[in-house]
Amino acid sequence: MPISPDATPQTSPDASTRPKPRMSTRNRLLFFLTAWLIVLMPFLFWWNTWFGRQLSDKQLAEYLQDEKHPRHIQHALVQIGERMTRHDASAARWYPEVVGLSSNPVEEVRNTDAWVMGQDVTSKDAASAGFHEALLKMLADPSLSVRGNAALSLVRFGDASGRPQIVELLQPATVTAPQPGKVIDTSTVGTAIHEGGVIAKLQQGAQTTEIRSPISGRLRSLPAAIGQAVAAGAQIAIIDPGTEQVWEALRALYLVGQPEDLAAVLPYERELPDIPDHVRKQATETEQAIRQRENRVQ
Numbered sequence: 001m002p003i004s005p006d007a008t009p010q011t012s013p014d015a016s017t018r019p020k021p022r023m024s025t026r027n028r029l030l031f032f033l034t035a036w037l038i039v040l041m042p043f044l045f046w047w048n049t050w051f052g053r054q055l056s057d058k059q060l061a062e063y064l065q066d067e068k069h070p071r072h073i074q075h076a077l078v079q080i081g082e083r084m085t086r087h088d089a090s091a092a093r094w095y096p097e098v099v100g101l102s103s104n105p106v107e108e109v110r111n112t113d114a115w116v117m118g119q120d121v122t123s124k125d126a127a128s129a130g131f132h133e134a135l136l137k138m139l140a141d142p143s144l145s146v147r148g149n150a151a152l153s154l155v156r157f158g159d160a161s162g163r164p165q166i167v168e169l170l171q172p173a174t175v176t177a178p179q180p181g182k183v184i185d186t187s188t189v190g191t192a193i194h195e196g197g198v199i200a201k202l203q204q205g206a207q208t209t210e211i212r213s214p215i216s217g218r219l220r221s222l223p224a225a226i227g228q229a230v231a232a233g234a235q236i237a238i239i240d241p242g243t244e245q246v247w248e249a250l251r252a253l254y255l256v257g258q259p260e261d262l263a264a265v266l267p268y269e270r271e272l273p274d275i276p277d278h279v280r281k282q283a284t285e286t287e288q289a290i291r292q293r294e295n296r297v298q
Contacts, residue, residue: 054079055075055076055079057090059076060076060079060080060094061094063075063076064076064077064094064097064101070104070106070108070109071108073101073104073106073109073112074108074109074112076094077098077101077109077112077113077116078112078116080094080098080116081115081116081119084116084119084120085119089125091120092123092125092126092129095125095126095128095129095131096129098113098116098117098129098131099117099129099130099131099134101113102114102117102134102135102137102138107143107145107146108196110138110141110143110146111143111145111146111149114135114138114146114149114150114153115149115152115153117131117134117135117150117153118135118149118152118153118154118156118157121153121156121157121158131153131157132154132157132159135150135153135154135157135159135162136150136154136159136161138150139151139154139161139162139165143214144168144169144173144214144215145195145214145215147162147165147168148165148166148168148169148245148249150162150165151163151165151166151169151252152166152248152249152252155252155255155256160256163253163256163257163258163261166249166252166253166256167249167253167261167264169241169245169246169248169249170241170246170249170250170264170265170268171241171264172220172238172239172240172241173213173214173215173217173238173239173241174235174237174238175199175211175213175214175235175236175237175238175239176233176234176235176236177202177211177224177230177231177232177233177234177236178202178209178211178232179202179204179209179232180204180229180230180231180232181202181203181204181209181229181230182202182203182204182227182228182229182230183200183201183202183203183224183225183226183227183228183229183230183236184201184202184203184208184226184227185200185201185226186199186200186201186222186224186225186226186237187199187200187219187222187237188219189219189220189221189222190218190219191218191219192217192218192219192242193213193216193217193218193219193239194213194216195213195214195215195216196212196213197212197213198210198211198212198213199211199212199213199219199222199236199237199239200222200224200236200237202230202236211236211237213237213239214239215239215241215242215245216241216242216244216245217239217240217241217242217245218239218240218242218274219237219238219239219240220237220238220239220240221237221238222236222237223235223236223237223238224236224237240274243276243279246268246279247278247279247282250265250268250279250282250283250286251282251286253265253286253290254282254285254286254289254290255289257286257289257290257293258290258293258294259290259291259294261290262287262290265283265286265287265290266283266287268280268282268283269283269284269287
């Protein structure tokens with residue numbers, strides 16, 4: 001029998017009307033667990049590396065001795081420093097350990113330690129522990145940042161012994177090649193860089209060495225180009241100091257600066273885009289304080 005053109009053909013149900021397959025309970029649990037871990041892992045990393053997390057006395061004692069995790073030592077030092085600024089007498093029990101850390105092999109630990117020892121400059125506990133003496137020794141540290149923090153802390157003790165190191169904080173840092181080799185990679189001129197950040201990579205045979213910044217600041221120039229062979233001690237980069245470092249150095253020189261330091265201070269009075277207003281103002285005030293001291297001496 002012929003099919004009428006008006007007849008509706010028999011077809012299978014439309015795909016959109018079919019019931020969609022549901023995710024199994026197991027797969028749903030795996031999905032939610034994965035999503036939860038994606039959120040949790042960054043939080044746990046932040047929580048374990050955030051120095052603002054309060055430590056109990058027991059944790060402080062443990063962290064100070066944790067040589068396998070230098071950041072734990074730094075965390076404990078920061079917490080002790082905060083207790084010092086609150087004039088919390090309980091901090092004194094760890095002062096011998098704080099002094100001992102001034103010779104720790106990890107630069108970041110020594111750097112934090114130098115800062116912490118400047119947080120208590122009046123108590124007998126700090127004097128008896130030997131903060132002042134330890135800071136004087138740290139002026140000869142191989143790290144520019146450690147020397148600078150030690151010098152700044154000494155100013156709080158009323159000691160200007162670290163004045164040359166403070167002036168050094170205002171000057172560009174020159175980075176040299178630790179060994180001969182070929183430059184295979186560099187950062188970009190003008191880039192903001194953190195202390196310890198990679199500036200360039202040097203290749204010698206099969207060995208690749210990362211050259212890192214000794215300070216936080218901005219990459220001013222790269223005398224060594226990619227592909228260039230350099231000798232040990234050759235200049236690789238020049239880095240301008242960061243705003244915070246400059247500001248702290250200018251504040252210290254306001255108190256202890258001498259006329260011969262003005263050559264390092266005056267450039268920061270210029271109206272340049274990379275010099276913030278508060279730094280220019282501090283540079284001007286530092287210059288005035290130095291000149292007033294000079295006039296009083298005369």
